[in-house]
Amino acid sequence: MPPRAKAFMPVGYYKSSSEAVQLNIEEFEVFRLLDYEGLTQVEAAKLMQVSRSGVARIYEKARYKLAKALTEAKKINIEGGSNLFDNDWYECERCNSKFNNPARESPRVCPLCNSAFIHMVNN
């Protein structure tokens, strides 16, 4: 699943001119798998099809970025990333499910409810 929010904004002290922290999708996903789902680095590596040291590196970056954002009251943008979700995501306007297209063909209907009212979710 792609992240539910595209960005997080500090409340209270916040300078809109201050640079946002850019958290890419891989960093978000590693952080989520390890700290939210409670997976080990080995399990996360298997799931993401990257090496364990790769997971450790991404995790390190994600934690530093999140610590920086929380400490310095910076906006967090979740975006980009290439390895994990390198195909397009779509959203169903009827059931709100999000799905992608591993076959790289544009889907015509929602795989869950068969609605034709779907649109591409831009990253």
Ligand SMILES: [Zn+2]
């Ligand atoms: Zn649907």
